[in-house]
C-alpha cells in the first residue's frame with residue numbers, strides 16, 4: 056500500500072472517491088462560479104487540483120492559485136494577469152479547439168434558459184472619475200481580456216487573502232470584492248472557484264436552522280472578550296460571509312444561515 060504523505064493534498068493515484076462531487080462541480084460550473092468554503096483538512100485543495108487536472112478535457116484552461124500570500128488588490132490583479140498570459144490562452148484555443156467548442160456549446164445551452172445576463176458592465180463605479188486607483192484600471196483591462204475566454208480560475212485560501220486586505224485597507228478590500236462580484240454577475244465563459252477555510256462556518260453548518268447574531272456573538276466573545284471589538288468583529292465577518300455568498304443576511308429574527316450551494320451537503324456529510 057502506498058504511504059500517503061500526511062498533510063499534502065491528494066493527487067494522482069492518492070486521490071480517491073469524490074466522483075460524484077466532481078461531476079456535480081463540473082455540471083454546476085457550466086452555469087455559474089462556485090464558492091466552496093470549508094473547515095481545515097476537508098480536501099478542498101485536493102479537489103481543486105483535481106479540477107485543474109481534468110479541465111483541459113472539458114475545454115477550460117485552468118490554474119490553481121494559492122492566494123494566501125497576496126497582500127493587496129494590485130498583487131491579486133497582477134497574479135491573475137501573469138498566470139493567464141495571452142500566448143498561453145491562444146495556444147490552448149488552438150490545441151484544444153474541439154474541447155473548447157464543447158464547453159461553449161454546453162454553456163450556451165444553459166445561457167439560453169437564463170434571464171438575460173448583464174453583459175459589458177463597467178467597473179470603477181464606486182470611484183469619482185478623478186480617483187480611479189491604478190490597480191482598478193489594470194483590473195478593468197484584465198476583466199475585458201479574460202472574462203469571455205474558456206478559463207477556470209481556482210482560488211485557494213481566498214479568505215486568508217481577504218482577511219489581510221480587510222485589516223490593511225478595508226476600502227480596498229471592499230472594492231476588490233465588488234469588482235469580483237460584478238465579474239461574477241456578468242456573462243462570460245470564464246469561471247472562478249473560491250475556496251478556503253472559515254472557522255465560523257463549522258458552527259453554522261451544525262445548525263440547519265442557522266444561528267442568531269447573539270449566538271454567533273457569544274461564540275466570538277470567547278476569543279474577543281472586549282464587547283465593542285467583538286461587535287465590530289462580528290460585523291466584519293458578516294460583511295465577508297454574506298458578500299461572498301457563504302451565508303444569508305440576517306433575517307427578521309436576526310438569524311443567519313448557510314446559503315445552499317452544491318458542496319454544503321457534501322461538507323455536512325463529511326464533517327459534521
Ligand SMILES: Nc1ncnc2c1ncn2[C@@H]1O[C@H](COP(=O)(O)OP(=O)(O)OP(=O)(O)O)[C@@H](O)[C@H]1O
Pocket residue numbers: 059060061062063064065069070071072073093094095096097098099100101102252
Ligand atoms: N480525495 C481524497 N483522496 C485521498 N486523500 C484525500 C482526498 N482528499 C483529501 N485527502 C487527504 O486529506 C488531507 C487534507 O486534504 P487537503 O489538503 O486537500 O484539504 P484542505 O481542505 O485543502 O486542507 P487545508 O484546509 O489545510 O488547506 C490530505 O492529507 C489529503 O491527502
Ligand SMILES: [Mg+2]
Pocket residue numbers: 099100101211
Ligand atoms: Mg488546502
